[in-house]
Amino acid sequence: xxxxxxxxxxxxGAHFAVTAECGPxxxxxxxxxxxxxxxxKGCVDAVNVTDNQTAVVRLCSLASCAILKEMGLDPxxxxxxxxxxxxxxxxxxxGASALGIRNVLCLSGDHVCFGSEPQxxxxxxxxxxxxxxxxxxMRDQGKFIGxxxxxxxxxxxxxxxxxxxxxxxxFRARRLAKxxxxxxxxxxxxxxYNLERFREWMKQVRDLGLDQKTHILAGLTPLKSARMARYMxxxxxxxxxxxxILERMEKVPASKQxxxxxKIALETIEALREIPGLRGIHIMAVEWEQVxxxxxxxxxxxxxxxxxxxx
Amino acid sequence: MIxxxxxxxxxxxxxxxxxxxxxxxxxxxxxxxxxxGGEKEVALLASQLRMDAKLRKISLEVxxxxxxxxxxxxxxxxxxxxxxNYDAVLSLACGAGVQAVAEVFPQWVILPGLDTGFLGxxxxxxxxxxxxxxxxxxxxHLFAGVCPITRCAKRLFNGPCGGSRAGQCEVSPExxxxxxxILERLERQGRMDCLEEIYPPCDWSRxxxxxxxxxxxxxxxx
Ligand code: SF4
Ligand code: SF4
Numbered sequence: 114x115x116x117x118x119x120x121x122x123x124x125x126g127a128h129f130a131v132t133a134e135c136g137p138x139x140x141x142x143x144x145x146x147x148x149x150x151x152x153x154k155g156c157v158d159a160v161n162v163t164d165n166q167t168a169v170v171r172l173c174s175l176a177s178c179a180i181l182k183e184m185g186l187d188p189x190x191x192x193x194x195x196x197x198x199x200x201x202x203x204x205x206x207x208g209a210s211a212l213g214i215r216n217v218l219c220l221s222g223d224h225v226c227f228g229s230e231p232q233x234x235x236x237x238x239x240x241x242x243x244x245x246x247x248x249x250x251m252r253d254q255g256k257f258i259g260x261x262x263x264x265x266x267x268x269x270x271x272x273x274x275x276x277x278x279x280x281x282x283x284f285r286a287r288r289l290a291k292x293x294x295x296x297x298x299x300x301x302x303x304x305x306y307n308l309e310r311f312r313e314w315m316k317q318v319r320d321l322g323l324d325q326k327t328h329i330l331a332g333l334t335p336l337k338s339a340r341m342a343r344y345m346x347x348x349x350x351x352x353x354x355x356x357x358i359l360e361r362m363e364k365v366p367a368s369k370q371x372x373x374x375x376k377i378a379l380e381t382i383e384a385l386r387e388i389p390g391l392r393g394i395h396i397m398a399v400e401w402e403q404v405x406x407x408x409x410x411x412x413x414x415x416x417x418x419x420x421x422x423x424x
Numbered sequence: 425m426i427x428x429x430x431x432x433x434x435x436x437x438x439x440x441x442x443x444x445x446x447x448x449x450x451x452x453x454x455x456x457x458x459x460x461g462g463e464k465e466v467a468l469l470a471s472q473l474r475m476d477a478k479l480r481k482i483s484l485e486v487x488x489x490x491x492x493x494x495x496x497x498x499x500x501x502x503x504x505x506x507x508x509n510y511d512a513v514l515s516l517a518c519g520a521g522v523q524a525v526a527e528v529f530p531q532w533v534i535l536p537g538l539d540t541g542f543l544g545x546x547x548x549x550x551x552x553x554x555x556x557x558x559x560x561x562x563x564x565h566l567f568a569g570v571c572p573i574t575r576c577a578k579r580l581f582n583g584p585c586g587g588s589r590a591g592q593c594e595v596s597p598e599x600x601x602x603x604x605x606i607l608e609r610l611e612r613q614g615r616m617d618c619l620e621e622i623y624p625p626c627d628w629s630r631x632x633x634x635x636x637x638x639x640x641x642x643x644x645x646x
Contacts (some may be wrong), residue, residue: 199625221585223587224595235576240580242622243582243623243624246624279585287616288583309523
């Protein structure tokens, strides 16, 4: 089995990476997942599979990644510490590697109170940084958190998320430094609407030399309508959507808003590509995967590079 | 202190329904401080129960007593002369008090009149805040005196999640984000370097998750 993931090879080959997100269905039928994945195939380097996103029960991320893998995509296993303790998490890391799933994104996860089972006990035995660190220790030192040796170290490419817009602002780049120190080889950010503030954050990141130590992918969520923009602005925690964007969406008639959203996304991609130190984009088109091929094609990012993944 | 809130009347009524003579027993320490189980609350609940019984034309005898503490044997013993006159004790102590009394008098029915809450502080009159989970290994020195195990909804040890808004927690907007407070305080103290450390996973085995904990000190034993 190839030791590097496609994503790792693309990033290490200094290509501008494109990843997208894919949410598993709320049921046991994999057909919907396969359809979404089919849309993404060939136009992105890797596909993130969310782990019971927003604390809503869905088809499990590991199984979904295995399905994507079998379809010839490079899955990114999202792993939250919300639902599983360190025994289950470490066991899943071994499982992922055994299935040839190389990319793991470590998250703490949305709180259970936002999801479909608000009565659940949130586990949070580890936090995202502790999970990153544990995964790295398993891979590089062949050791479990408990100290015991493992027989075959998992092969993993480790990632984390960062929200450049969350409070407290001045601390965000330093928090990223901590994630990098814990083992994050790639970073996918919260979706970006406020380019100015993102540029500022990237500058802080460069000043700390972090762009040299990790691959940063900028998050992107194309807006489908003015209503969605308003919702994102007002309801989604940690989101920074400037008034100018909202106004721009609201000014166009409803029938043209989707087009406007795509236009904004394309402009954003263009601007992002100019930012020094940025290594790619991560498109989170929630339940709108069909837009991804268009975005990638229209921004001139096709075809995706074919890379040597080693032995 | 340990906080508690009185159970709803409906629930209490259902609990005592099988009994004709009920002793309402308060506790003069923590739950008195949080105004849920002290002498005043005992008197109030007892008269409510009497009135309620009268309205519903039920025969119910209600007694009142408040111990200094219900979690210490010397005080629990004061119940001994009264118990004979009652079928059940409705305890307004925390869960530890209720259990201690039940342990001492295993033949009597001891009912919980409170829902026990948390370890907290009295912030102001009528406002109590949870700030310790009794994890058994206090690390407040690392977090500028703000406990992330208790006050961060995700129990994060290594910095804030991405969801806080204007200093408030994403989970309940009326609660301050623990990590926002920690960062603010560390900054003010010029101790931001505390944050660079990667704190390892908590060792719950030493403290929690193995059943009830025990402290035994030879120097305190007779
Ligand atoms: S770290 Fe928190 S939970 Fe543990 S003893 Fe200290 S205040 Fe209590
Ligand atoms: S907003 Fe703050 S307190 Fe709430 S879960 Fe996130 S880090 Fe913890």
